[in-house]
Amino acid sequence: MTPASISRRQALGILGLSALGASRLFAAESKPKRILLRSSWQTINIGDIAHTPGVLRLISEYLPETEVTLWPSKVDNGVDELLMANFPQLRIIKDKKQLSAAFDDCDFLLHGSGASLVAENDVRRWAKETGKPYGIYGITFPPKKSHQTTASSEKELASAVEMLNGARFVYFRDSRSLAFAKEKGAHAPIMQFGPDGAFACDLRDDAKADAFLKKHDLETGKFLCCIPRLRYTPSWIYKKTDVEPDKHARNEEMKEHDHAPLRQAIIDVVTKTDMKVLVCPEDQTQMQIGKEMLVDKLPAAVRKRVVWRPNYWLTGEAVSVYIRSAGLFGNEMHSPIMCIGHGVPAVVCRWAEQTTKGYMWDDIGLSDWLFDMDDPASVAKIAPTVLNIAQHPAAAKEKAVAAQHRVEAIQAETMAVLGRELAKT
Incomplete structure (x- = not known):
């Protein structure tokens, strides 16, 4: 049962x-x-x-x-x-x-x-x-x-x-x-x-997920997922419209600040545990962001145990990958939601430009896994928290399942x- x-x-x-x-x-x-x-x-x-x-x-x-x-x-x-x-x-x-x-x-x-x-x-x-x-x-x-x-x-x-x-x-x-x-x-x-x-x-595409994980030597329970995101979704990329100058400028101003903690978490997980990290997207603009702001800036030795997904996927394949992972962290909301819906640990990082949706983590008992990118004290806790999930997967799983039940x-x-x-x- x-x-x-x-x-x-x-x-x-x-x-x-x-x-x-x-x-x-x-x-x-x-x-x-x-x-x-x-x-x-x-x-x-x-x-x-x-x-x-x-x-x-x-x-x-x-x-x-x-x-x-x-x-x-x-x-x-x-x-x-x-x-x-x-x-x-x-x-x-x-x-x-x-x-x-x-x-x-x-x-x-x-x-x-x-x-x-x-x-x-x-x-x-x-x-x-x-x-x-x-x-x-x-x-x-x-x-x-x-x-x-x-x-x-x-x-x-x-x-x-x-x-x-x-x-x-x-x-x-x-x-x-x-x-x-x-x-x-x-x-x-x-x-x-x-x-x-x-x-x-509960959409699933296990066949695609299994093929992807096998191709990249990612074992069930032996990797974490990481999702990048800019302050504003650069929708002009897929809409093929003019760049929105104010939003683009804010993205450029904050992208290093907003991804440095994720990079440090990746480095800590790879160097201090036997887990790998999969950098993957939630929307169609995030593949390149992940490469630029996360993968390409990692030390060479760390990159060897980091997988970058270069193409977008649909929800079924993503869910099938998430449930095989040991957890997820990053600057998005709905991939963490889908993870908790299946009892998979998930860390959410948010900022002032977003709506209040991230605070749902408080409502379901996951305040310790919610971080404010505009608060230096909160930012400093991101990498240690992700590492703790990787080092203590059973305890993290228990916490995620408790939230799932709520x-x-x-x-x-x-x-x-x-x-x-x-x-x-």
């Missing part, structure tokens, strides 16, 4: 539910309940990909009689095939006619995890045109720059709060977002911390709430 299965059963027990009971909240209905899932924001980042299959997995496990239609922003780059292979009953909207039919047929709209109320206008449209209920699942609030006090930002916040207040429930993926929403007047019937949907992502208990509660709301439709 796996730790995850124990946790899920315990979580249901805490709620006074059985798996069967949870799924029968509305099973007696002659017509299955139908959810319109507004999610899938982009495909250039494996974390953004992971939101959708995570929520789909939870719905399929806790509310299996429910039918789900996905209303995506993007499912290109093979992501639609990936989703259909894992969720063959899923419907994916591809045109206006299908969307119109979904508005007629679906009972409830669920806004998926994201950096904000990403599809606010679409939620508003659903509420106006159908009068049917909706819920919001695992978001950060507000957007990055909404703490500004300009008239336009206050108007935007008021608009978003209006939509929060119309929801049957709102789950925030970090408690600071929850506090800020309340401060701004949000008062939906249920407003709580609720994990990012990506925690539940997440799964809350996931069970959120799905019970969703089930009850569906039963009312």
